[in-house]
Every structure is written in structure tokens, then in C-alpha cells.
Amino acid sequence: MNRKTLVLPAVVGLLAPVLAACGGSDGGGSDGDAIAVGTTDRFVATKKIPAPFDPAYAYDAGSWNVLRQTVQTLMAMPRSGSGEPVPEAAESCIFTDSGSERYVCTLRKDLKFASGDPVTAADVKYSIDRVRAIKSSSASYGLLSTIDTIETQGSDKVIFHLNTPDATFPYKLATPTAGIVNPDDYDKRKLRDGFEVDGSGPYTMQAEVDGDAIVKTVFTKNPHYKGQLKPKNDKVELVSFADADAMGKALEKGDIDLMTRTMSPEQINAYSTTPPKNVNLVEMPGMEIRYLGFNTTADSVRSKAVRRAMAQVVDRGELAAGVYGTTAEPLYSLVPAGITGHQNSFFNKYGDPDKAKAKQMLSQANISTPIKVTLHYTSDHYGSGTKKEFEVLQKQLNASGLFDVDIKGDKWETFRDSQLKGEYDVYGLGWFPDFPDADNFLAPFLDKDNFLATPYANSSIRGQLIPAERREADRLTASKSIQQIQNIVADDVPVLPLWQGKQYVAARDDITGVEWALSASSVLQLWELGRGVSG
Template sequence: MTQPSATAPAKKMLSRTVILAIVVIVILAVGIGAAVVLLRPAPAASITLWYNSTGHYGDTEPAVAQLIKAQIEATGKVTVNLQSEDWASYRADFAKGNLPFFLLGWYPDYFDTDDYVSPFYSTAGAQSEGAFYTNATMDKWITNETASVDPTVRGAYFQQLQTQSAKDVPYIPLWTTNAHVVYDSDITGVFLHPVVFKYFIMNKPGFDHITVGTTDSPTSFDPALAYDYFSTNIINQVFDTLLVYEPTNGTLLPGLAAQVPTVGNGISADGKTYTFQLRPGLTFTDGSSLNATTVKRAIQRVISLNLQGSAEFLLEQVAALGKTPTIDTPNCPGPCTTIVFHLLQPVGLFNQIMAFSVAAPVPWWYNQTGAQQDVVNGNVKVTGDGPYSLASLTSNQQYVLQKNTNYYNPGLYSAFGIPTIPILSKIIINRYSDSSSLKLAIQTHQINMAYRTLNPTDLTALQGSAASLNLKVDIGTSPQIRFLVFNVKTAPFNDVRVRQAIAYAVDRSSIVSNVFHGFAVTLYSMVPPGFFGPDYSSPVFQTAYGSSPDVAKATSLFSAASLAISLSMFQTDALERNWL
């Protein structure tokens, strides 16, 4: 038998020593590497601010975005990337929840303070606006304020809603803008209406049409889907609703209905039943019948489709019709002129919602499984009952409105000195790619009117030269508001401290003075002041965050939320390595 070598134990010891040394070296290397990562200054977190790039709000959006970027970055805690999209993509993306942080604007659907509350702070409304905010207490307060017609009761709820909004910060109100329109000096009947811009009451002596220029663009002309200004404004020329507005203010008049329901004459004592009597013999422009069953089917269609980003929630929730509305048509078959809505709870502003485009009747043949396409096989398939029909459209280029010669109520505004509507046979709306082109077109009279949207500097220039150019420039008060939106379901904006930090960082006065040059006013609540009878607006963001930016408080909140921001928004080198 061979004897073991005398040096074997020594070799084993040497091997163990070498292995231990290697292990120690590796541990030290790992430790030093980790220490370098942990001790070096953390890079600033990165967020993205989105804005529209194609003129829906005019050409000022890039400048606004740049200012907000600089204001947030002044904290030294966050860098802001800017991204933009065309309006149709933008509208679709925020409704889908694809935009975590973005700029948006609002023009009222109906003339009531609730329209600056329900669409933003109710669960369903916030989803439509891309914020995805939900707060059961806010939902309850909204239900209570819509049920009441008592100004004191409503005022108390509006105050609670606004105060809570400044704590939760799903939106940051920034400014209100002035409505403006520039037009040939011989055009009459031009009113900056608080809800609907009415082409059908305009006149240009000696002409049967006018040409209008705009930088805006639509998304859809289906009342079940449209929920942006340009789309709904065209719908308001082409479709009538049960109730309509007076020519210059927010007072309701009978439209398709023969009268405005009141308590004891169409509205039940408990406020839960609304009965409308339709005018007899109504038809759409294609000759098809419009009766109580048509109205019922159109309302049911909006609710059953519940298209993403639409105003469906106004009917289902705000108007309290529910997911399966109870609507009676007691004299159908027969005259079929009576329609009765049974609400789940009292709604004091039901009449106002019936005047908004989402409640517009559509023909029986409209698509029942999705949105009605505006053009099918080259033919316009937008069929309404209003003063005009949509005769032709070239997407994002031109929209032509043609007089509806069979309009059911040409004397609608005769009591207001307007004997018949529509007055002009045709309205041609041409889209311009930017405000400068729009300004040049009105200066050179290539168009008769410029409406939405001229730059503040161009507007000022046109004011100075209007008389020599035979133009008029109207600038009025406006309930148009602008604001920031957070998708509160998406990190890091699901951390309220991040939203509050940005609320401290923004400088409204800088935006108003540097971008809008006097054509805007700072805003400290989503409810704009001074527009709706009792003024329920309260400057809650001014109370909570001050009139000017507080960089120190913004920085502190960003620091407190830094772990959440780091984990959710970007990966440091340490997180990229698998130390385990």
C-alpha cells in the first residue's frame, strides 16, 4: 500500500487560505461598490409632462409647458421631460390612462357650477378626464349638491368639495382664458355665448355664407362619444336637444320639447320624475322620424355603449338615470310625443343636462355597438335635426355646414329679434395649422371670421389694426379654464405628496404674464369665479399653497416622497444590479 504524501495537509490549508482570501476580496469589492452607489448623490427623478401640439388650445402650449417644466425643476429634485401629441391621439390617450401628467382645458357642458365639479371629482367623471380619481365622500357630496336647488345647501357642499380637492390634488387649476373672436365688421349676430357658439344666428348682408378659420380639430361628431369643444360645437349646429339656450346667455328654452319642465308642470314634487312633451312631426334631415321612442333609444344607446372618454357619466350618474334607465313613452304608438324619465334620486339640474350634446337624439339606424363613423364609404353619416346639416368634411381640413331647409322651428329666436334661423345658407370652417396662419387669413380676408385660437400677441395686434382692416375684435369673459391633470393611479402621482409638491411649485402669475399678456387670469379653484348665478367659487389652492410658488415646501415634499419616486419612476445603478 502506498503511503500518503507528507505535504498534503499543508496543500489543503493553503487552498482554504486562498479561497478565504478570494471570498474576502469579493466581499470587500461588493461592499465598496455598494458604498459608492449609496453614497454618491442620487440623480434627479424624471417625470414627463404632456401637452397638445396641434392647436386645440392655440400655439401657446409649448411655452406654457416650458414654464411649468422650469418651475418644477427649480426644486432640484425632479427633471421634467416634455412630450406632445396631436389632439385626437391626446384625447384618446388620456381617456385610456396613458398620460400620467398633462395639460388640459375645460369649457362648460351646461350652465351650472356642477359642471366644474361632477366631471372632475365624481369617480366616473374623473375617469373620463384621465385622472382616475375616486373618493367616496366626494361622490356623496356631489350627489347631494345635484339633488338640491337650495343655494345655501349647494354652497356648503361646493365649499367642502373645493377644500377637499386642494388636499387630494387630482388637478391643479392654473388660469382662465378670455374667449375671443375676430370677424368682418359687417357680420352681425356674433355672441360669445357661455356654452354654445351659434353660427345659425349670424348674418352677413349680401352674402349667403361665411368662411370661418380655426386651429381646432374634432374627435367625433357622434353625440355618444364627442366630449371636446370643437366636436360638440359642431354637433350643436347639426343636432338639437330637448332644450336649448337663449341666443346670448345660459337661460333654457324649449327645443325639441314644447316647453321647459317645471315643478308641477313636468317635474314631480319629489324631483325624481321629468316629463317632456315633444313637438309633433319632428324629423331628421334624412326624413326619418324623431319621436319619443327615438329620444329614449338615443339616451339608452349612450349609456349602454359607455364609450371611453365620453360624457356618458352625465346621463348615468349626474342625471341619475342609472345603468338601465327607466324611460316611459306612454302615448306610443300613437302621437308618440310624451317621454318620461324616472331618476334614481332628485337632480335639480336635469334640464341643463338635457340641453347638452350627449342627450341629442340620433336616427334609429345609428351604430348600436360602437361610435357612429362620421364618414362611411366616402359619404357623411352625421345626421341630425338642427338648423344645419354637415354637408361635407375633409378630416382636419374643412367642415361645411349647409342650411337645413326643413328645420322644425325657424322662429325659435323670433322673440329676440331674430325672425328666422339659420340665416346664412352655408358655413365653411377651414382648419389652419397654427395661429400665425390664422391671423394672416383674417388680416387678408381669406376668411370672414377667426375663432379658436389666436395667440395673445396676434390678438393684441389685431385689436390695434381692426378699424383699418374692417374687422371687429370681441373679447369677453369666459368660463374656459386651464389646469394640470394627474393620473392618480399611476406612480409617482399616486403619492399625494408628489401632487402637492407640484402645487407648491407652479407659478400661475408667471404663466399669465409671460405667455398670455393680460388675456388670462390666475385661477385657484376648478370652479371659476363669477359665472354662474350664486358665485360658489373659493380660492382653495391659494389658501393651501399660496399665491406664489413655495420652492422650499415643494422641495421638502419631493424629498419626503423620494423613495416612492425612485422606486416607481426610475432605476438607479444599485437597483439595476442583483445584489442577492
């Protein structure tokens, strides 16, 4: 296929290339060999987000998907994104005790960084200890909270001593937070600012930057890579667009070959019925969830009765269908359907939306109505549907007569910084799992050092139930504790789950491997893409 040269109207001035790793891309523009993938993920390096691609800081799906192409981890999830992790930089990893507290990994032979430097057990220890020591504001280090100490034996053996049993630990070693970096390039005491990445993954990267934002990231096959992945291409370009409409037009013109996050609901519906010529839409299972979070110390929502009343009024069915159509389903727990241990705790407690019940809750707590509150959302991180979603929430809550709701959208870098500082009483966030286990839909929101920096703390959840479910290697056995946590969340409402989404990829018909481009855990697997023959 002859593709036109890609033109980005929003780019002004010269693009400055940022070379990452010695084996970086040899070219900055599109060419006939590279597969071009569109995204609306926006990668910026600012004072608020200084190091978007440092494993010690990165903690969102877009940045992680860049790291997964470039930085190796000891373990990795299977191609499907579900099931148990498999060795990646490691040749083998295993618990050596019956209590899931001692985990030993042996590295592959002759493992090298893209620079050609050898990867050693000391490098693994350095990388993970660095994340734990820096403790960045993103709170990604919470994934490694069960590590007590790390020991090395020789150049190829790493021994993790855990401070508590953790059957989910192999999953955590498969996340970019546990990515292996070269100590020569990453200071032990501070983040690596900017867009440079140096690792031992399947690709090296070169970023084309305009101002403080990336407009294109070029991934080039790493000749030194050794792992379980088998890249089916030599080069992929990840092209950032301002919105889904611009991304869709580029696909239809042939300027890009594939697009995924984040397509608009309107695009998905249109492509499902009348796809553009030579373009196919592929639907995939997904584990993305959306929810409202609460600053439980804020005056407006400090009372449990207020949060319960919101849970009683919100109509998830209307919200999901009205904004997202068939691409989303109502969610009644932080743990989505399809994950072992899921149960509909919020529906079991509140049933269908009921204004009278909500009014009674507030009356019994002696709370005057209407309750004035602002719902905050990010205007540029999850796609065009987010604003519409919050307009529906505003309408539902105000129609009850119990709330006086305003809504306000901010760009991601402002939104996330303000949310972490506790400046929002109520805010909307999404969650793409770090790994496909119920623990990862609960602990990041409820355990200490959590993703939300929430003041909410339940002693039973933190002291008993999370440790109990992590002791169980059999996740079905762990379900008893997992379901108790979900019931407590429905009772206290520190978060309010809203909907669970599906995943979609649209691609030109000469691109192969599209069905594997996104795993069930929302991992972008660029190594699966190839170029075939157009139909």
C-alpha cells in the same frame, strides 16, 4: 365683399365630399353667399378616434360645436350661454316631483329630421339609451349617469326616471351627448364611424375630406328645422387651418370672414392694438380652464406630498401673464370665477409660491429629491401657447431644485388615447363646460365614469357631496357642498388648476351677429351670423 377663392396649401390631391343628411349643401367651395369661419380645430377619423361626430363618442368643444349646428337636443342654453336651459326640440320640459327625480318633456309638433322623417318620443329614447349602452371610451355617457329608465307616452312625451335627485339634469339634456338621432342611421350597439351626421338641427352638413381629416365643413340651412333658433344665414363654411397664423392671414386677405378657436395670444394682443383693415376684435367672457391631471397610482406622483409640492411651487400668475398676457387669469380651483360656488381653495391652502414650504412637505413624507417626472401635453388641440405654457411649468418646477421635469407633446388623437389608458403620470388638459354650473367643473373629474378615467376616488365626494349639491335646485344653497368638494381637491390634488381664459372673435366688419358667435359656455352659434354692409 368680393372674397378670393380659398386656397389651402396643406391640401394635397382631390377633396372627397362626405354628404350628411339628405338636405346637404349643394356646393363644395366658397361662394358669395356663404359665411366662412376659420378654426384650428382638427377633425380626424382614425382607429383611435373612429367616430368624432357621433353623439355617443364626441366629447370635445370642436366636435360638439359641429353637432350643435346639426343635431337637436330637447333643451338648449339661452343665447348668452348662461342662465337656465330653454326648450329646443321640446315644447316643454318640467320636473313633476319635488325631489328632482321625474322629468317630463313634450316634443314640438311636426318635428322632423333633415331627411323629412318625423322625430318621435321613441327616437329620443333610442338616442339617449344608445349613448348609455355604448359607453364609449370618451366617457361622455357619464353626463347621463343619473338616468334610471326612460319611458314614452304616445309619440310626443318622454319621461325620465332618475336614480337620484339631479337638479342639473335639464342642463345635461342641452348637451350634444343627449342629441336626437335617427335610428335608421345610427346602430344601437356601435358607433357611427366617419364624419356623417343626421339630425334635426338648424343645419345639415357636408364635409370635404383630405385623407382622414376634414378641411372644410359646409353647413346649409335645414328647411325642416323647428326649434327656438332663428338662423340669420343660409350657409356657413367652417374651414380648418393648421395653425393660427395661417388662419389670420386668410382673414386679413378676405378668404374667410371670421375666426375664433384658437387664436394665438400674439394675434389677440396685435389685433387689440392695431387690427388689420376692416377687421374687428371682440372680447367675450369665457369659462375655459386649464389644469394638470395626475395618474394617482403612478409611482412618481402616487404620494399626495409630491402633488401638494407641485401645487406649492407653481406660479400661476407668471404662467398666465408670461404666456397668455391679458387673455388668461390665474385659477385656484376647478370651479372658475363667475360660477356660483367658486372659491379660491388652492390659494387658501397654499398661498403664494414657496419653495421652502414645498421642500418641507417632501421632507416630512421622506421623499427623495429631485423627483423625476414627465409632463405631457397635446401639441395641436389648444393652440400654439400650449408648448410655451409647459416650458414655463418645466422651468418653474426645475428651478425649485425639487423636481427634474421633462415635457413631451403629442398630437391630440395620440395624447387623448394614451391619457385615457393611464400611460401618462402627469398631463395637461383644458375644459370647456358642458353647461355653466359648478357641478360640471367637478363631477366630470371626480365622479365615477369620469372624463379623465382617473383612479382617484374620494368616497365623501362621490357618495355624499355630489349627490347633495345635485339635490338643490337653488344653486346658491348647493354652494356649501360645492365648496367642500373644492377644499378636498386642494388637499388631495388629483388635479391642479392653472388658469382661466377669456374668449375672442375676430371678424370682418360686414359680418353681423359677431357678439353672439360664441356664448359664455363656448358654444359656436353659427346661426347668429349674417352679412351686412362693410364700413
